[in-house]
Amino acid sequence: MTDVLHQLLTTPSPSGMTDAIVNLVCGMLDDLGIEYELTRRGAIRATLPGVSKAPDRAIVAHLDTLGAMVKNLKSNGRCEVVPIGHWSARFAEGARVTIHSELGQHHGTILPLKASGHTYNKEIDTQPSDWSNLEIRVDRRIHSKQDLIDHSINIGDTVVVHANPVFSDDGFVCSRHLDDKAGVAALLTAAKAIVDGKFKLPLECHILLTISEEVGVGASHVLHGDVAEMVSIDNGTIAPGQNTCEYGATISMQDMAGPFDWHLTRKLLTLAKAFQVEHSRDVFKFYRSDAAAALEAGNDIRTALVCFACDASHGWERTNLASLESVADLMVAYMRSPILFERDEMALGPKEDFPVAVVASETEDAYGED
Structure with a gap:
């Protein structure tokens, strides 16, 4: 898992420029002997x-990351920049980047417009943190707009933000873009465990790797009608007021798109307890995942979200390998578990076998009697 995560982190893949990482992961799947298909744009x-091919289940994680784009060429030879995906300009300041143009690559740094304390004194601390106050300083002999053009730098060039991963002796991984490459590494590790263990799965399971989650598209385009259950793997936020498990898996009960499926989330909780996987529950207010995109695209499926721990999400992120191991363990247990409900084989069915969540009646009094 550590080796796979390092390879993923050092392969650039901002939304809109994911071909390299798709080819990398396809090679990993080839090595595992796992069959796969690609959509037109490269979602895997x-x-x-499994014993049963219909209905089947899916587990999804996304390969694309945040990034940036050249918005304009400035007269001082620097580049105006805008984000790819939603992330704060505060975390962009000081980032080492590579501009990918049609004819070459150019390294540089994202800097505030007022970057030198020797020149601007306290103004460097008072200028607002906003993308309009940032620019890319290119590491070339460039001092004008024409110099940028001569170096084939143009409006719309993709800007890769360097991950700079660091793996510590305590199991911590500090890097940009752990969202969601850490989730992908955990999922591929779980798939390898299934293959190496020669486990016979009760249901066919699809490993879905999407390429545009950070811009809201996610798993809307890679599912098919036989999928009845889908678990999304993404980051869980370590922050005050959150209950994310820093060294285990976190099962999200709801995000900004609404509650996840009652039955599927509780099945995952049951599996985590049965197999002694360290875990917690959490609710996310400003967050959505591949699952939301799948439902918004009209898929009538049960969804759940399992998270690895991620401190400072969409910035300088940190996770721990223990959390990724817990996610992988839980996914192995889930893939080996039976279908949630036999009736889910049918897109439409009778009322007689429709499941009922065990909840108290609204007329039940404090003593448990109607």
Whole structure:
């Protein structure tokens, strides 16, 4: 898992420029002997065979990351920049980047417009943190707009923000873009455990790796009608007021798109307890995942969200390998578990076998009697 995560982090993949990481992961799937298909743009649908092919289940994580784009060429030879995906300009300040143009690559740094304390004194601390106050200083002999043009730098060039991963002896991984490459590494590790263990799965399971989650598209385009259950893997936020498990898996009960499926989330909680996987529950207010995109695209499926711990999400992120191991363990247990409900084989069915969540009646009094 550590080796896979390092390879993923050092392969640039901002939304809109994911071909390199798609090819990397396809090679990993080839090495595991796992069959897969690609959509036109490169989303991956791999398949672990099961006893039953319909209905089947899916586990999804995304390969794309945040990034930036050249917005304009400035007269001082620097580049105006805008974000790819939603992240704060505060975390962009000081980032080392590579501009990918049609004819070459150019390294540089994202800097505030007022970057030198020797020149601007306290103004460097009072200028607002905003993308309009940032620019890219290119590491070339460039001092004018024409110099940028001569170096084939143009409006719309993709800007890769360097991950700079660091793996510590305590199991911590500090890097940009752990969202969601850490989730992908955990999922691929779980898939390898299934293959190496020669486990016979009760249901066919699709490993879905999407390429545009950070811009809101996510798993809307890689599913098919046989999928009845889908678990999304993404980051859980370490922050005051959150209950994310820093060294285990976190099962989200709701995000900004609404509650996850009652039955599927509680099945995951049951599996985590049964297999002694360290875990917690959490609710996220400013967050959505591949699951939301799948439902918004009209898929009538049960969804759940399992998270690895992520401190300072969408910035200088940190996780711990223990959390990734817990996510991988839980996914192995889930893939080996039976279908949630037999009736889910049908898109439409009778009322007689429709499941009922065990909840108290609204007329039940404090003593448990109607």
